[in-house]
Amino acid sequence: MKGVTVKVLVSEKETIKVALIGNPNVGKTLLFNDLTGGRAHVGNWPGKTVEKKEGKYTFRGVKVELVDLPGTYSLTAHSVDELIAREFIVNEKPDVVIDIVDASNLERNLYLTMQLLELGANVVIALNKFDLAEGLGYQIDVKALASSLGVRVVPTVATTKKGVEELKQAVIEAARKKPSKYEVSYGRALDSVISKVEEVIVKDPTLSRFPSRWLAVKALEKDEEVLKLIRASPHANEIEKVVAEASEKLGDDPEVVLAEKRYEIIGSILSKALEREEKPVTFSDLIDRVLLNKYLGIPIFAVILWAMFTFTFEVSAPLSDLIDLAISWLGEVVNEALTHADTISNMFFIATGAEINDFLANLVAGWLPSLPEWSSNFASSLIADWMYTNLFQSELSSLITDGVISGVGAVLVFIPPIFFLFFALSILEDSGYLARAAFVVDRILYKAGLHGKSFIPLLLGFGCNIPGVMATRSIDSEEDRILTILVNPLMSCNARLPVYVLVAGAVLGAYATFGVFSMYVLGMVLAASMALLFRRTIPYFKKKPSHFIMELPTYALPTARNTLTHMWERGYVFVRKAGTIIVAGVVAVWYLSTHPWGLPIYWSHVATIGYTLEPIFRPLGFNWMSIVALVFGFVAKEMVVGTFGVLLGCEEEMLGTLLASYVFTPVTGLAFMAFTLIYIPCLATIGIIYRETASWKWTAFTVVYGIILAYLVALLIVSVGHLLGVESVYILNSLLRQIAAT
Amino acid sequence: MPLAMLPQNKEAVIVEVKGGKRLTSRLLELGFTPGAKVKVLSNSGPAVVDVRGSRIALGWGVLSRIIVSVDERGDCQSVGI
Numbered sequence: 065m066k067g068v069t070v071k072v073l074v075s076e077k078e079t080i081k082v083a084l085i086g087n088p089n090v091g092k093t094l095l096f097n098d099l100t101g102g103r104a105h106v107g108n109w110p111g112k113t114v115e116k117k118e119g120k121y122t123f124r125g126v127k128v129e130l131v132d133l134p135g136t137y138s139l140t141a142h143s144v145d146e147l148i149a150r151e152f153i154v155n156e157k158p159d160v161v162i163d164i165v166d167a168s169n170l171e172r173n174l175y176l177t178m179q180l181l182e183l184g185a186n187v188v189i190a191l192n193k194f195d196l197a198e199g200l201g202y203q204i205d206v207k208a209l210a211s212s213l214g215v216r217v218v219p220t221v222a223t224t225k226k227g228v229e230e231l232k233q234a235v236i237e238a239a240r241k242k243p244s245k246y247e248v249s250y251g252r253a254l255d256s257v258i259s260k261v262e263e264v265i266v267k268d269p270t271l272s273r274f275p276s277r278w279l280a281v282k283a284l285e286k287d288e289e290v291l292k293l294i295r296a297s298p299h300a301n302e303i304e305k306v307v308a309e310a311s312e313k314l315g316d317d318p319e320v321v322l323a324e325k326r327y328e329i330i331g332s333i334l335s336k337a338l339e340r341e342e343k344p345v346t347f348s349d350l351i352d353r354v355l356l357n358k359y360l361g362i363p364i365f366a367v368i369l370w371a372m373f374t375f376t377f378e379v380s381a382p383l384s385d386l387i388d389l390a391i392s393w394l395g396e397v398v399n400e401a402l403t404h405a406d407t408i409s410n411m412f413f414i415a416t417g418a419e420i421n422d423f424l425a426n427l428v429a430g431w432l433p434s435l436p437e438w439s440s441n442f443a444s445s446l447i448a449d450w451m452y453t454n455l456f457q458s459e460l461s462s463l464i465t466d467g468v469i470s471g472v473g474a475v476l477v478f479i480p481p482i483f484f485l486f487f488a489l490s491i492l493e494d495s496g497y498l499a500r501a502a503f504v505v506d507r508i509l510y511k512a513g514l515h516g517k518s519f520i521p522l523l524l525g526f527g528c529n530i531p532g533v534m535a536t537r538s539i540d541s542e543e544d545r546i547l548t549i550l551v552n553p554l555m556s557c558n559a560r561l562p563v564y565v566l567v568a569g570a571v572l573g574a575y576a577t578f579g580v581f582s583m584y585v586l587g588m589v590l591a592a593s594m595a596l597l598f599r600r601t602i603p604y605f606k607k608k609p610s611h612f613i614m615e616l617p618t619y620a621l622p623t624a625r626n627t628l629t630h631m632w633e634r635g636y637v638f639v640r641k642a643g644t645i646i647v648a649g650v651v652a653v654w655y656l657s658t659h660p661w662g663l664p665i666y667w668s669h670v671a672t673i674g675y676t677l678e679p680i681f682r683p684l685g686f687n688w689m690s691i692v693a694l695v696f697g698f699v700a701k702e703m704v705v706g707t708f709g710v711l712l713g714c715e716e717e718m719l720g721t722l723l724a725s726y727v728f729t730p731v732t733g734l735a736f737m738a739f740t741l742i743y744i745p746c747l748a749t750i751g752i753i754y755r756e757t758a759s760w761k762w763t764a765f766t767v768v769y770g771i772i773l774a775y776l777v778a779l780l781i782v783s784v785g786h787l788l789g790v791e792s793v794y795i796l797n798s799l800l801r802q803i804a805a806t
Numbered sequence: 807m808p809l810a811m812l813p814q815n816k817e818a819v820i821v822e823v824k825g826g827k828r829l830t831s832r833l834l835e836l837g838f839t840p841g842a843k844v845k846v847l848s849n850s851g852p853a854v855v856d857v858r859g860s861r862i863a864l865g866w867g868v869l870s871r872i873i874v875s876v877d878e879r880g881d882c883q884s885v886g887i
Binding site (some may be wrong): 137138140142158169170171172175286315317320323324327328348349352353357358361371499502503504506507510516540610611612613614615616617618 | 810823825828829830831832834835836839840841842845847848850851852854858859860861862863864865867868
């Protein structure tokens with residue numbers, strides 16, 4: 065074997081590079097944490113949307129740089145994950161590759177090991193879930209396994225950190241002295257065919273950075289990337305000719321023959337290294353008989369889902385409120401401190417302040433005929449108030465309190481629901497149910513042109529669309545993945561709930577709860593319809609959803625550590641990604657709503673936007689305030705509530721009453737709720753959509769279709785409402801109520 | 807016969823995997839190779855198939871592309887029902 069050079073000796077205090085690889089569901093995340101102590105740098109693979117996690121540890125004086133490779137079943141060129149993994153091994157030549165193998169599922173897991181060995185990697189096997197395998201009655205002869213594969217094998221239990229020290233030791237040993245090379249032998253006939261191909265490949269020195277035998281095998285398997293390499297070679301014709309001859313000699317599809325052979329080799333290794341009693345039906349299968357039952361599956365799924373959301377909302381709501389309180393308290397304290405400092409320098413204004421207020425109040429009232437009649441008294445007092453604050457509040461203190469602090473607050477308020485949702489989700493995932501849920505709903509999603517694997521991203525969307533969009537990475541086909549991203553913003557996230565609660569509470573009276581609930585249903589119905597529409601009309605999505613193939617991991621009791629690790633990993637990414645975008649967005653909104661500096665919000669840039677857009681929204685019955693609220697809602701949808709607060713100049717308790725009196729009728733209120741649900745994903749979500757699709761085209765498409773759809777649905781609600789005369793009934797009702805009150 | 811027609815809980819041996827290159831690759835790496843023993847554990851909508859000790863959920867389209875045999879002859883000595 066030519067090409068692969070593995071450093072044979074690692075002197076003391078040298079740094080070694082180690083890669084971590086394994087099938088999905090083998091406990092890779094946990095083992096990574098066990099090795100590194102949890103400290104990781106998370107980034108992206110260059111030019112890819114796949115996450116790259118790196119960590120470090122020192123063992124007996126040797127510094128180890130650990131890179132987490134994507135979880136894969138094999139190393140073909142068919143998926144980005146697999147390509148990344150094998151390119152890393154070929155190009156970066158890690159000193160050691162830790163292959164995590166599920167001890168309770170050796171046969172399938174060793175398939176990847178075979179491919180790693182073929183690729184010339186210096187493999188150390190971590191035989192994880194060793195306790196589980198023993199529990200299942202498997203007796204694994206670790207020594208026999210190690211000697212037949214020619215690699216070091218260390219039994220581990222990632223959940224309890226068992227075997228981690230031994231694994232670290234084995235890694236150092238392997239880096240210092242590579243064990244004798246193991247050649248995957250496919251039997252005499254096949255080997256001679258492979259050698260023939262290898263002979264011509266060796267002629268091209270440009271191909272020498274790859275193991276020649278691996279190239280030969282991949283060429284026979286018609287691996288797209290390897291064929292590309294060969295085509296670029298000066299010996300292309302010769303190599304292709306030999307490959308064609310060899311393939312013909314093999315008869316059947318060489319890929320199938322080689323895979324069959326690999327499993328045969330694994331079988332013969334296991335016959336020496338593994339003893340197990342035949343267990344016809346496992347406990348896991350018994351649970352599946354109930355949970356995957358044709359009739360019970362969906363009802364059980366619905367109950368679990370309902371429990372999960374109830375848990376998330378019930379537990380997180382008080383915490384969110386607490387954070388909200390803390391933030392507004394902090395804002396006030398900081399504001400007071402800063403204003404105090406400013407007052408001295410602003411003494412000059414005190415004498416003239418009142419006159420300026422009067423003057424401006426009259427001016428505003430005269431200039432803005434579109435303000436409702438009630439405004440004359442209210443507005444002047446409001447403006448006087450506004451002027452007062454502005455004259456005594458410097459730009460800096462305003463930026464800090466209204467911009468930065470409320471921006472950070474906007475992010476913090478989201479942390480409890482997001483983390484609790486992830487917590488619940490991690491429990492479902494670690495127990496093995498989440499894969500079953502995808503299985504159960506595949507039938508339904510398929511009808512909407514989506515994939516069973518679209519389910520988890522859509523589900524996450526109810527918490528926040530950002531993790532929802534990020535979770536689409538588990539979908540194999542690019543078309544299915546993008547389609548799932550496009551409809552994800554229609555899943556009504558946590559941020560939209562306060563808007564519904566406010567508006568529905570204000571104008572829908574006894575039907576408020578129903579109104580809020582209907583938004584969630586509307587979102588789901590629209591997501592399904594849009595997915596179907598895009599599937600039918602956009603050529604890119606013309607194909608049927610890709611085949612549903614998914615491993616169902618064995619059920620397991622989730623451990624606290626596992627669940628918390630998963631929760632933390634997901635939540636941290638959200639805070640980091642969304643956090644920065646939201647804070648920046650809030651500061652931008654602060655600028656637009658406070659500049660030109662010193663003037664009330666009615667004259668700010670954002671009000672200008674509101675007035676300019678008003679004619680477009682007149683058919684929907686939205687006034688300029690609602691439009692301004694929607695503009696702010698673009699940053700984060702729950703900002704709609706706060707914006708109404710600022711515009712109507714009142715505390716949240718009064719907001720509903722004022723909204724009902726001056727802004728919305730029941731019908732336009734419902735239309736506004738629907739509009740909030742559908743229009744533009746929030747800024748942070750757009751950022752993530754761009755990152756995940758790596759395409760401005762799809763990002764812009766999501767934004768544009770969202771606005772158009774929102775407008776159409778709102779228009780439909782308003783038209784139907786007027787047709788049914790709901791309006792007049794409510795107006796009559798409220799008139800009667802007012803009369804009764806006076 | 808296609809795996810889709812195999813009765814529940816009956817063991818069979820894979821004879822052929824008929825799919826596009828991508829699908830075939832996916833199935834091979836999961837252990838659906840000719841000669842592998844399979845058993846359908848559940849078939850409500852997609853099916854759960856036991857192959858080489860793991861449980862894999864397969865959609866209807868995939869089930870019809872995996873050809874299996876329950877014949878107890880030739881090299882399939884170990885087929886038990």
